[in-house]
Amino acid sequence: MSFLPAFQSFRDELDDHNDRRERLIKASRDITNIAKKTIFLLHRVVLESENPFEDRSASRIKAAKQGREKLNQVQEMYASLRHELVGDRYWRYQRQVSPGLQEYIEALSFAHFLEHSTLITFQQVQDTLCDADGNPYFPLTISDYLLGASDLTGELMRFAISGFGKRGGRSNALDVCAFVRNCKADFERFTPYVRDLSKKQSVTAESLVKIEDAAYAAVVRSSEYDLSPDMLDDLVTTYLSNQNSETRRSDRWRDEDRDDDTFS
Amino acid sequence: MDIQDLEKLNDMLDNESDLREKIRDKINDLDKKTRTMVGNLNKIHSTRPESIPALVGAIRPVLASCGETFGGLAELIPPHQFWRWKDMWCHSLRTAVFVAAMIEYLTNRGLLSLQATASTLGIKDEWQDRVALSAEDYLHGLIGLVNELSRLAVNTVTLGNFEEPLRISAFVKDLFAGFSMLNLKNDVLRRRFDSLKYDIKKIEEVVYDVSLRKLVPTGTSEAGQIAPM
Numbered sequence: 001m002s003f004l005p006a007f008q009s010f011r012d013e014l015d016d017h018n019d020r021r022e023r024l025i026k027a028s029r030d031i032t033n034i035a036k037k038t039i040f041l042l043h044r045v046v047l048e049s050e051n052p053f054e055d056r057s058a059s060r061i062k063a064a065k066q067g068r069e070k071l072n073q074v075q076e077m078y079a080s081l082r083h084e085l086v087g088d089r090y091w092r093y094q095r096q097v098s099p100g101l102q103e104y105i106e107a108l109s110f111a112h113f114l115e116h117s118t119l120i121t122f123q124q125v126q127d128t129l130c131d132a133d134g135n136p137y138f139p140l141t142i143s144d145y146l147l148g149a150s151d152l153t154g155e156l157m158r159f160a161i162s163g164f165g166k167r168g169g170r171s172n173a174l175d176v177c178a179f180v181r182n183c184k185a186d187f188e189r190f191t192p193y194v195r196d197l198s199k200k201q202s203v204t205a206e207s208l209v210k211i212e213d214a215a216y217a218a219v220v221r222s223s224e225y226d227l228s229p230d231m232l233d234d235l236v237t238t239y240l241s242n243q244n245s246e247t248r249r250s251d252r253w254r255d256e257d258r259d260d261d262t263f264s
Numbered sequence: 265m266d267i268q269d270l271e272k273l274n275d276m277l278d279n280e281s282d283l284r285e286k287i288r289d290k291i292n293d294l295d296k297k298t299r300t301m302v303g304n305l306n307k308i309h310s311t312r313p314e315s316i317p318a319l320v321g322a323i324r325p326v327l328a329s330c331g332e333t334f335g336g337l338a339e340l341i342p343p344h345q346f347w348r349w350k351d352m353w354c355h356s357l358r359t360a361v362f363v364a365a366m367i368e369y370l371t372n373r374g375l376l377s378l379q380a381t382a383s384t385l386g387i388k389d390e391w392q393d394r395v396a397l398s399a400e401d402y403l404h405g406l407i408g409l410v411n412e413l414s415r416l417a418v419n420t421v422t423l424g425n426f427e428e429p430l431r432i433s434a435f436v437k438d439l440f441a442g443f444s445m446l447n448l449k450n451d452v453l454r455r456r457f458d459s460l461k462y463d464i465k466k467i468e469e470v471v472y473d474v475s476l477r478k479l480v481p482t483g484t485s486e487a488g489q490i491a492p493m
Contacts (some may be wrong), residue, residue, distance in 0.1 A: 007442035010399045088393050092347035121269050186265045193277040
């Protein structure tokens with residue numbers, strides 16, 4: 001009575017599964033890494049340019065283009081992972097794939113926003129994850145799309161506030177504010193279906209409040225005083241340095257504070 | 265987001281949640297069956313050997329009827345989405361595997377293979393991408409079997425059957441040797457595997473007690489050679 005041959009085949013099966021799982025976790029980490037760098041790149045390119053806040057300006061399009069080029073690396077990685085995710089396998093390893101994928105969607109949607117000032121659609125995201133013949137590498141889930149796009153609002157908050165002191169930064173903050181508010185409203189109806197979306201919604205709400213406070217400052221100051229845009233910029237710089245001391249917790253913030261210092 | 269895109273996503277999510285509801289109905293159905301079977305199977309601990317076949321015979325039809333439920337699931341699940349939904353029913357499935365394996369042990373004192381388990385449960389090969397029995401679920405079911413056999417070893421002695429613990433001991437040791445071959449990572453299966461040693465210890469204590477007191481007829485202490493009761 002020996003069960004060893006049967007268990008031998010279970011061992012092979014489990015090993016195969018665990019190895020694939022490990023490979024996908026590693027790939028997901030690498031993808032997260034590239035996506036995060038892309039987001040930093042987008043912030044940097046846009047803020048260092050001449051007039052970043054003119055809608056559809058050359059500098060925004062340039063930033064988006066550079067970001068997308070970097071994200072090509074991610075698309076190539078997904079193409080090479082295709083055989084690991086074929087058919088039912090995608091669903092088996094979805095939990096390992098999701099983190100990197102959501103980060104990628106966040107970066108992609110930021111690049112898309114800079115160029116078009118709109119939210120990238122579900123189909124547009126799926127289209128970036130297809131081969132030359134239009135066959136998807138794997139089926140994009142609504143959950144990953146919404147959770148990834150939800151993170152965009154945090155980036156937009158940083159974008160609006162760190163560019164606040166620049167020419168056109170105040171009207172940009174008002175635009176971003178309206179956009180983020182719409183995102184929050186649109187996503188709200190999906191919260192019962194998508195796990196963790198309500199957590200993201202509260203983060204979005206926090207970001208929204210920060211942008212709203214900045215927008216408030218813009219309106220109040222420009223209405224009370226008959227000031228030239230240059231003088232307004234000075235006032236705003238003072239406001240920002242106060243805000244920055246409140247939010248000095250996160251590393252990301254600290255980086256952007258330094259950026260602001262160089263502008264003022 | 266434009267209205268059209270919003271509506272599209274909403275429709276997709278609605279369809280998903282409809283499907284989830286339908287799957288849940290089937291699983292409730294399956295749950296009822298596994299609960300009935302486990303309830304009845306619990307009587308083995310107080311049933312004399314001669315009445316075991318009748319007890320097992322009463323459970324078999326319920327076990328066979330699981331096939332209809334799995335068939336219903338296979339109709340609902342879209343192609344290539346087995347792994348997307350399987351977490352919803354893996355608990356019931358593992359219980360069903362346990363029941364099938366226990367019935368096989370009680371009948372033939374042998375191990376029901378994965379393929380035989382799948383066919384006992386009425387899970388067809390052609391549903392592979394929708395409803396299947398994975399190695400992991402099968403192994404979980406077997407651990408459930410060992411947990412229950414350690415109880416049975418104690419209770420058969422109480423009923424005056426002193427040979428059964430020896431058979432259980434040999435069977436469980438073979439199974440344990442099989443499990444020891446697997447490279448388990450830190451997951452639920454690993455934790456449950458780690459619990460097997462307590463079951464083995466418990467069975468060995470029973471074997472020790474009955475052997476020490478010479479309750480087992482001589483010549484039958486080599487557990488593997490005992491004929492089925």
